[in-house]
Amino acid sequence: MTDGDQQSGETAADREPAVGGAPVVGCQLVVAPDENVTQPQPQAARELAPAAASARWRRWPLWAGLAVVVVVLTCALPSVLLVGLVGDAAGRTATGDDAATAAARRVGVRLSAELDRQAAALLGGDRTGFLAIADPGARADLTRRYAALRALRVTVWRPTPDGVPSPVAGRPGEWQLTVRVGYCFVVPACAPASVVIGTRWRDAGEQPRLLAVEESRTGPAGARPWEVSDLVVAFGKRAVVATTPALRAKLPGLLAQAEAAAKVADLYAVGAPPPDRYLVFYAGRVEWRRWYGGGRPRWTAGYAVGVGGGHHDVVLNAESVSPTGVDDLLRHELTHAASLPDRGYSGKSTWWLVEGLAEYAGADGQPVGRYDGLPEVRKLIRGGWTGRLDGLAPADDAADDRVGGSYGVGYLAVRHLVDRYGEQRVLDFFRAVVHDQRSVEEASDQVFGEQWSTLHDDCVAYVRAVAG
Structure with missing residues (x-):
């Protein structure tokens, strides 16, 4: 690629081909993408240690x-979303959960729905939708992540809760949830890479608010550049x-x-x-x-x-x-x-x-x-x-x-x-x-x-x- 191949003001979204289209060819320089451009959503070293x-x-x-x-x-694997269960009169669910665990599962269902909504916004090039689930204090970090992921041409983003959320000690109404994300760049049909991320939420009824996203916890590999x-x-x-x-x-x-x-x-x-x-x-x-x-x-x-x-x-x-x-x-x-x-x-x-x-x-x-x-x-x-x-x-x-x-x-x-x-x-x-x-x-x-x-x-x- 020569300097003449660059176009002033060109964005990742401008360059991105429709998912499932012809492979990217040539050499292209991409900067943070336009927040409002949409694209078709894709189909869905030492001793041995947890990374290579x-x-x-x-x-x-x-x-x-x-x-x-x-x-x-470890690779990201699809998993079934957690389903909330209603407790019986004795405070136990049909599966044996106590009332607190059953409540956590119900919160988990709502959090999972918000994560899915955010994933759809990311893949569709909708920055406003991506940020919509977040508390104002979390938006600067999420804006940077969104821009980096779009610049890398993210084609797969599959967040899956890793267990049930747990209450944050000393902060009533706040929950923490570990999320495993499978992701691909450029190629829609790749075997997804994976990352484990900690999240913190405020319970706000049917639409919980995302308060913070931690750097990834995936073993000694540490934070990805796009994070x-x-x-x-x-x-x-x-x-x-x-x-x-x-x-x-x-x-x-x-x-x-x-x-x-x-x-x-x-x-x-x-x-x-x-x-x-x-x-x-x-x-x-x-x-x-x-x-x-x-x-x-x-x-x-x-x-x-x-x-x-x-x-x-x-x-x-x-x-x-x-x-x-x-x-x-x-x-x-x-x-x-x-x-x-x-x-x-x-x-x-x-x-x-x-x-x-x-x-x-x-x-x-x-x-x-x-x-x-x-x-x-x-x-x-x-x-x-x-x-x-x-x-x-x-x-x-x-x-x-x-x-x-x-x-x-x-x-x-x-x-x-x-x-x-x-x-x-x-x-x-x-x-x-x-x-x-x-x-x-x-x-x-x-x-x-x-x-x-x-x-x-x-x-x-x-x-x-x-x-x-």
């Missing part, structure tokens, strides 16, 4: 390494790139690079077709510390985090990305999004394989001798590396050269396997180990017809030979 993230180190100035954080997110930030968004055929208004000038170049990286990452999809869209968030200093919980190792330049439904969002650190480094970083992270299972993967022993495959994709076929991590690999080998691939994962506080050496060894080990067996068999091996959670010994015997102990030593010998 994998990160890449940086090698350039301000480009000092990557990390892997693997967590697993806490104003966003501008650019769309391509295979990638969507979003950032804050302050960094909007970066979008055209980032989108072009993400589109190119997506073509490479598509080749490394494992266990499922490639993602319908790769979603990339470009984070400034404040956003890097807040989006998805922040707290990444200081050497992290980017990561992919599982958000349910088979989707992985990618986040890049604007302060760490150099102009010469963004291409292979995007290939690396988008390959994580294409290759990792939704639930993440267990333990650090297969870190070399996960990061090695992403580094292999990031290198994009360049000769081994041009891999710019070779000096760090050489230093790692000479610095007393044990020679075990299952012990490569760097600590959060590891030095930059230790991190770079670890990624480099993973790359060279995967490169050796590809040179020997071809990409498809290596992807089969990856699937057996990372998706099916088989031991490397079993997977090696099944896929390569070799004992892993022998093949492991061959990989290490190759690493030592290349590094010199």
